[in-house]
Amino acid sequence: MAEVDREARVNELEARLAHQEHSIEKMSDEIYWLQKQISQLKAKVSALVEGLEQVTPPQSSNKQSDEVPPHY
16 A cells, blocks of 8 residues: 555656646746847837937036026
């Protein structure tokens, strides 16, 4: 009887291991895909920032300090 229990436990452990290996492989694929998406989004954001910098003039911090408040 003990041999049957041991064999059943080994079979259960092997099944769990196979399931975990499959889950790890799926997660690894998902992480790869997400990293690829992140890289593409970073490139798009950089391009957008560069485009905005070309379109809008740089803000001057002295401009605000030189202006008289509206209540004067």
